[in-house]
Amino acid sequence: MIDVILQAFASIVLDPVTLGLMFVGTLAGILAGAIPGFTIAMGVILTLPFTFGMTAVQGLATMLGVFVGGFSGGLMSCMLTGIPGTPSSVATTFDGFPLVRSGRPGLALGLGLWSSFFGGMISAVILVALAPQLAFLGLEFGPWDYFSLIIFALTITVSLSGGNITKGLIAGLLGLFAATVGEDEINGVARFTFGFDDFKQGFAFLPVLIGLFAFSQLLTDVEDDKRAKSPLMSQSGTVVKVEHRQAILIILKRWVNLFRSSFIGIFTGILPAAGGSISNILAYDQAKKASPNRSNFGKGEYDGVIAPEAANNATAGGALIMMMALGIPGDIVTAVMLGALMIHNIIPGPTFIQDEPLLAYGVFIAFFVAHFFMVGLQAFSLRIFLLVTKIPMYVLASVILAYCAIGVFALHNIVFDIWVMFFFGIIGYFMKKLGFPLAPMILGVVLGKLAELNLARATGISDDMFLFISRPWSLFFLLMAVISVIFPFYQEAKKETLFAKLYVPVSMIVLSLPLFLMGSPVRMIVAVILVLTGTYFLYKRTSSLKTT
Amino acid sequence: MSINKDTIVAIFLLLFCGIMINSSFDIEDPGYQGMKASFWPTIVLCLLSVMSLVMLIKSIVSTTDNNLNSENTNSQNIFLKFKNASICFLMFILFLAFLDYLGMLIGGVLFVFGLLTLLGGFEIKKIINHSIISIITIGIMWSIFTFGLKVILPEGEILRIW
Numbered sequence: 122m123i124d125v126i127l128q129a130f131a132s133i134v135l136d137p138v139t140l141g142l143m144f145v146g147t148l149a150g151i152l153a154g155a156i157p158g159f160t161i162a163m164g165v166i167l168t169l170p171f172t173f174g175m176t177a178v179q180g181l182a183t184m185l186g187v188f189v190g191g192f193s194g195g196l197m198s199c200m201l202t203g204i205p206g207t208p209s210s211v212a213t214t215f216d217g218f219p220l221v222r223s224g225r226p227g228l229a230l231g232l233g234l235w236s237s238f239f240g241g242m243i244s245a246v247i248l249v250a251l252a253p254q255l256a257f258l259g260l261e262f263g264p265w266d267y268f269s270l271i272i273f274a275l276t277i278t279v280s281l282s283g284g285n286i287t288k289g290l291i292a293g294l295l296g297l298f299a300a301t302v303g304e305d306e307i308n309g310v311a312r313f314t315f316g317f318d319d320f321k322q323g324f325a326f327l328p329v330l331i332g333l334f335a336f337s338q339l340l341t342d343v344e345d346d347k348r349a350k351s352p353l354m355s356q357s358g359t360v361v362k363v364e365h366r367q368a369i370l371i372i373l374k375r376w377v378n379l380f381r382s383s384f385i386g387i388f389t390g391i392l393p394a395a396g397g398s399i400s401n402i403l404a405y406d407q408a409k410k411a412s413p414n415r416s417n418f419g420k421g422e423y424d425g426v427i428a429p430e431a432a433n434n435a436t437a438g439g440a441l442i443m444m445m446a447l448g449i450p451g452d453i454v455t456a457v458m459l460g461a462l463m464i465h466n467i468i469p470g471p472t473f474i475q476d477e478p479l480l481a482y483g484v485f486i487a488f489f490v491a492h493f494f495m496v497g498l499q500a501f502s503l504r505i506f507l508l509v510t511k512i513p514m515y516v517l518a519s520v521i522l523a524y525c526a527i528g529v530f531a532l533h534n535i536v537f538d539i540w541v542m543f544f545f546g547i548i549g550y551f552m553k554k555l556g557f558p559l560a561p562m563i564l565g566v567v568l569g570k571l572a573e574l575n576l577a578r579a580t581g582i583s584d585d586m587f588l589f590i591s592r593p594w595s596l597f598f599l600l601m602a603v604i605s606v607i608f609p610f611y612q613e614a615k616k617e618t619l620f621a622k623l624y625v626p627v628s629m630i631v632l633s634l635p636l637f638l639m640g641s642p643v644r645m646i647v648a649v650i651l652v653l654t655g656t657y658f659l660y661k662r663t664s665s666l667k668t669t
Numbered sequence: 670m671s672i673n674k675d676t677i678v679a680i681f682l683l684l685f686c687g688i689m690i691n692s693s694f695d696i697e698d699p700g701y702q703g704m705k706a707s708f709w710p711t712i713v714l715c716l717l718s719v720m721s722l723v724m725l726i727k728s729i730v731s732t733t734d735n736n737l738n739s740e741n742t743n744s745q746n747i748f749l750k751f752k753n754a755s756i757c758f759l760m761f762i763l764f765l766a767f768l769d770y771l772g773m774l775i776g777g778v779l780f781v782f783g784l785l786t787l788l789g790g791f792e793i794k795k796i797i798n799h800s801i802i803s804i805i806t807i808g809i810m811w812s813i814f815t816f817g818l819k820v821i822l823p824e825g826e827i828l829r830i831w
Contacts, residue, residue: 170814173818173820174817174819174820287720287723287724287727290720291682291717291720291721291724294716294720295717297713298710298713298717301709301710301713307703307704307706308701308705308706309699310696310697310698310706312693312696312706312707312710313689313692313693313710315692339757340753340758341754343753343754343757343788344750344751344754346752346753349753350788350789350790515753515785515789516789516802518757518788519784519785519788520781520806522761522780522784523764523777523780523781523806524806526761526764526765526773526777527773527811527814530773530820530822530823531814531818531820531822534820536765536769539765539768540765550754555674555675555678572709573709576704577703577704580703580704581702581703581704
């Protein structure tokens with residue numbers, strides 16, 4: 122094990138090419154995160170074509186640089202201009218911007234920067250510790266369990282992506298359908314090709330993803346004529362000197378907030394589809410509730426900067442845990458990384474860490490290293506950021522549209538892929554206009570083939586469909602899927618209604634059933650805890666109903 | 670009862686499902702044991718049909734959604750709203766249609782220049798800026814992919830003849 126870790130370490134830290142790529146990746150990530158209208162996912166997607174010619178380790182290390190850099194890039198724009206660069210830095214604006222306006226820009230940036238660093242480090246440690254254990258758990262999964270897990274990943278994406286649940290489900294199903302076009306992997310039979318030879322290969326996942334996400338986003342960005350022609354930011358900000366030492370001391374004094382926020386970030390990252398945009402608000406909210414200086418929040422409170430920044434960087438580690446351990450992408454960024462691995466003929470799954478230890482530990486180490494680059498590059502990138510913000514959006518969008526075409530062509534060297542990107546770009550654009558969330562569709566495209574393959578394996582082993590609910594893990598994921606579909610209704614329901622009062626306790630009690638069926642002592646204990654807690658809540662809530 | 674955007678989308682989706690379910694009957698069955706090739710797409714399409722039907726019913730019953738006759742949907746507003754997106758679509762189609770003749774380098778430069786000028790304006794100063802931006806950015810990208818990543822980008826008939 123130690124020699125594998127050392128080899129992985131050498132492949133990252135002692136390889137000047139990989140380090141150079143990570144340097145560029147982190148810088149690009151910081152800038153992508155800092156520019157409003159650009160997201161981290163967009164940054165990682167646009168990096169992908171450059172990684173085709175790299176080794177798997179180099180490609181993933183570069184993307185991790187963009188991923189980690191992106192989370193911290195958002196803090197520059199939100200602190201210096203009051204406009205969040207990415208949705209994952211929205212909560213940082215609440216206290217970061219007032220702190221800057223009160224005359225402490227160096228300290229505000231320092232707090233954000235080092236909170237991001239510490240949050241990332243905590244999640245990196247959890248990633249290294251948890252991913253192999255979770256992968257071990259994944260070895261218990263049969264095709265029935267895997268199929269149900271994919272169904273759960275899709276339903277939770279639908280329920281967490283916001284908006285109309287019917288539209289979310291339709292988007293997910295459209296994604297699953299898009300993945301069926303072309304020759305099927307089990308029988309080699311052409312499906313929905315309508316006589317076109319190009320369709321036989323199916324829609325490659327990356328052109329679809331770039332079209333749905335990046336292409337449609339760029340069209341949205343240039344939609345408003347006036348906004349498209351004006352510079353990216355009207356308030357430009359100035360270069361400031363970051364107060365590193367004082368920021369570190371303040372953060373370490375507030376270690377409880379740092380750890381709490383980091384764990385919120387990790388947990389949110391593990392949940393499919395729940396990314397930094399949710400974790401930073403959750404962490405801010407918890408920090409505010411726990412703080413003795415609650416009234417200072419919104420006026421430049423240090424805890425209000427530490428919490429969201431630690432949480433959003435920790436989310437990255439959480440999302441990687443699911444991808445590394447089970448091969449299920451937690452968000453669009455990890456879906457792209459999954460695609461990058463597939464280009465190198467590596468299919469992540471429960472055996473990934475065992476089969477590809479060098480690559481797996483390389484990812485862990487790259488995740489650590491990217492955080493050091495992030496800290497080192499922040500001051501330098503601040504100057505570039507101030508230059509980039511002077512460019513109008515239409516210039517950026519035009520150049521990137523051309524770049525998307527070149528990048529997509531580079532994947533298989535066929536023009537058909539550019540047409541696919543264009544076609545899905547139009548679909549993505551109109552879906553957004555009509556209120557359909559894109560994340561479920563993207564996950565549907567990514568997971569569609571995997572779902573079909575596991576369903577085919579399951580039905581190939583046994584005709585008994587009852588196995589989907591009699592196998593504990595499969596039952597667990599299907600119950601989670603049902604609970605996640607009901608979740609948006611719970612969010613909308615008024616607190617005093619019977620449904621809202623029963624949702625959480627009943628869910629806890631129901632989820633204990635498959636855990637009891639698993640039989641192992643630890644899971645039995647967890648099941649008992651779930652039943653007891655659920656019953657307690659049920660009793661409390663029903664008795665409060667009686668009194669009213 | 671009202672007819673709105675969602676109603677039209679739901680009807681379109683139902684039509685789409687109908688066509689696809691119909692074409693799923695044409696999927697060949699090689700007679701192997703195990704799951705048929707049409708099984709999974711049929712399940713997905715049936716679920717999609719059900720959800721589209723739910724969307725249709727919800728849109729008809731709904732009273733809050735934006736009606737088709739609202740002022741947002743008059744033709745001038747629609748044109749202004751989608752003007753830039755339509756320009757991007759059109760330019761991209763032209764770029765793809767002429768890719769075999771112009772190649773990635775010339776086609777890319779013309780695409781970026783055309784798009785920049787159509788979106789940004791036709792003033793002389795801007796046109797000069799746009800031409801510089803398009804030549805430099807596409808030139809750099811083309812060089813990175815051709816020489817750095819060893820990707821053979823479409824050369825185009827013009828460069829080939831030349």
